[in-house]
Amino acid sequence: xxxxxxxxxxxxxxxxxxxxxxxxxxxxxxxxxxxxxxxxxxxxxxxxxxxxxxxxxxxxxxxxxxxxxxxxxxxxxxxxxxxxxxxxxxxxxxxxxxxxxxxxxxxxxxxxxxxxxxxxxxxxxxxxxxxxxxxxxxxxxxxxxxxxxxxxxxxxxxxxxxxxxxxxxxxxxxxxxxxxxxxxxxxxxxxxxxxxxxxxxxxxxxxxxxxxxxxxxxxxxxxxxxxxxxxxxxxxxxxxxxxxxxxxxxxxxxxxxxxxxxxxxxxxxxxxxxxxxxxxxxxxxxxxxxxxxxxxxxxxxxxxxxxxxxxxxxxxxxxxxxxxxxxxxxxxxxxxxxxxxxxxxxxxxxxxxxxxxxxxxxxxxxx
Numbered sequence: 001x002x003x004x005x006x007x008x009x010x011x012x013x014x015x016x017x018x019x020x021x022x023x024x025x026x027x028x029x030x031x032x033x034x035x036x037x038x039x040x041x042x043x044x045x046x047x048x049x050x051x052x053x054x055x056x057x058x059x060x061x062x063x064x065x066x067x068x069x070x071x072x073x074x075x076x077x078x079x080x081x082x083x084x085x086x087x088x089x090x091x092x093x094x095x096x097x098x099x100x101x102x103x104x105x106x107x108x109x110x111x112x113x114x115x116x117x118x119x120x121x122x123x124x125x126x127x128x129x130x131x132x133x134x135x136x137x138x139x140x141x142x143x144x145x146x147x148x149x150x151x152x153x154x155x156x157x158x159x160x161x162x163x164x165x166x167x168x169x170x171x172x173x174x175x176x177x178x179x180x181x182x183x184x185x186x187x188x189x190x191x192x193x194x195x196x197x198x199x200x201x202x203x204x205x206x207x208x209x210x211x212x213x214x215x216x217x218x219x220x221x222x223x224x225x226x227x228x229x230x231x232x233x234x235x236x237x238x239x240x241x242x243x244x245x246x247x248x249x250x251x252x253x254x255x256x257x258x259x260x261x262x263x264x265x266x267x268x269x270x271x272x273x274x275x276x277x278x279x280x281x282x283x284x285x286x287x288x289x290x291x292x293x294x295x296x297x298x299x300x301x302x303x304x305x306x307x308x309x310x311x312x313x314x315x316x317x318x319x320x321x322x323x324x325x326x327x328x329x330x331x332x333x334x335x336x337x338x339x340x341x342x343x344x345x346x347x348x349x350x351x352x353x354x355x356x357x358x359x360x361x362x363x364x365x366x367x
Contacts, residue, residue, distance in 0.1 A: 041102065041119035047085055049078040052114055061102070061119075077104075081115040084108040094122070101126050135311065142185055142327075146178040153178075188328035192311065195335045202339070207244040209274050209289060216253035217272070220261060228266040231257070234273035239289055242362035248336045249360070252344075255329035256293040256356045263354070264297035271295075276362070284341060286363040294355040300348040308346055309334040333358070 041058035045051055051074065054062060061073045076095055084091040084106040091106045100123045107116045153171040157163070163171075194200040217231055224231055253272075260270045271294045281288045300308060311331040337344045341361045348354035 040121055041117070043077070043117040043119075044114050045077055045081050045117060047081070047113040047115075049074070049081070058117070058119065061097075077117060080104065080106050081108075081117070084115050085110055085113075099123075131311075138327075139185075139189055143182070146182040146185070149178040150175050150182070185328070188332060191332050192328060192335075195332070195339075200339075202245050203247060204243055204245055206241045207246045207249060208241050209239050209249075209291070212246060212249045212253060213272055213274070213291075215250045216257055219250070219254050220257045223258060223261045224270075227261050227264065227268075229261055229264045229268045229270060231270045231272065234271060239274060239276055240362060242289075242360075244340055244360060245336075248340065252333040252336050252358060253291065253293070255333045256358075259329065259356075260293050260295040260297065260354070264295045268296050277359070281341075281359075281361065284361055286361045288342070288359045289362045290357060290359050292355050292357045294353065296353040299350040299352050300346065300354050301350055305346060305348065309344070 039057055041061055042053075042055045043051060043058040043062075044053040051062065073095070080091055080093050085108045088108055088110050090108070091104075093104045093106070095102050095104065100121055102119045103122045105118045105120075107118070108114075109116065153174040157168060157171050191200070213233055217233065220231075257270065257272070264270060271292075273292045273294070275290050277288045277290055280286060309330045311328060334344050337358045337360070342359040344356070344358040346354055346356050
């Protein structure tokens with residue numbers, strides 16, 4: 001009976017081993033079915049550290065061509081495989097290759113003496129996670145700044161109700177301006193969230209650039225008076241009505257004008273120009289209009305130009321002690337212009353001013 005029991009136990013063990021090998025083989029074959037098209041590494045390594053199988057992506061890592069510093073990929077795999085085999089449990093690990101980050105799942109098959117390794121490139125996911133954390137941190141800070149000013153001014157008014165009218169007006173002005181700043185920040189954050197999630201509402205209708213420019217200039221009139229700058233509008237004659245989102249175009253132009261006004265000294269000049277580009281857009285095959293906003297302000301440092309349309313990029317942090325705006329307006333403008341089929345860019349020289357350009361398709365409406 002003992003012999004039969006031992007034989008049965010042995011048969012069960014052999015069957016279990018066979019099944020584990022079959023499952024492991026199926027897993028690795030499935031993941032490596034199209035190795036030349038699979039950008040993620042799939043490999044099998046023995047208990048002794050010998051590579052039994054490696055698809056193209058894994059082979060590339062093993063050559064060390066993507067490895068910038070530290071131990072070799074094989075050495076890292078060996079250490080991880082030893083741990084997985086010793087504990088007879090799957091192991092998760094991440095290896096930073098400098099230019100890429102790979103997440104590995106190691107599945108041990110102890111009876112067969114090897115470990116199956118499945119890799120996944122998580123570089124982009126890590127960057128998204130980093131940007132998300134940075135976004136939350138920055139938004140929290142940006143919300144806290146105006147709230148602190150509002151609370152401080154309100155407390156002074158409450159604690160010193162008999163202050164002279166001029167002082168009261170000063171603190172009420174702080175509350176008013178910081179409330180506006182807070183509202184702009186919240187609106188910008190909501191716009192970005194809608195753009196990222198695809199929930200932004202677009203209202204396409206017949207648009208007219210003359211009207212768009214006029215509305216944007218009117219909306220920034222108070223700023224121009226406050227800064228004592230002049231806005232000059234160039235001719236937009238010859239531009240036909242076209243299909244677009246008028247409100248979004250006004251938002252883009254208002255952002256560009258607001259930035260120009262903030263960084264233009266008293267007595268400065270801002271010019272808004274439009275022109276119909278002579279050639280059809282090579283991507284869409286339609287006519288394009290170009291809008292530009294020029295100022296003779298402080299300009300933008302060359303080191304900032306590549307990042308100027310990034311989120312929370314505040315040029316004021318490098319040009320003055322006080323950041324200007326929320327740092328979201330240009331990022332939102334870039335998203336809007338891209339959605340409408342155009343491009344946005346900037347040309348600037350420090351101390352001589354900046355010119356922001358954007359293009360939009362002006363295919364005529366059916367009307």
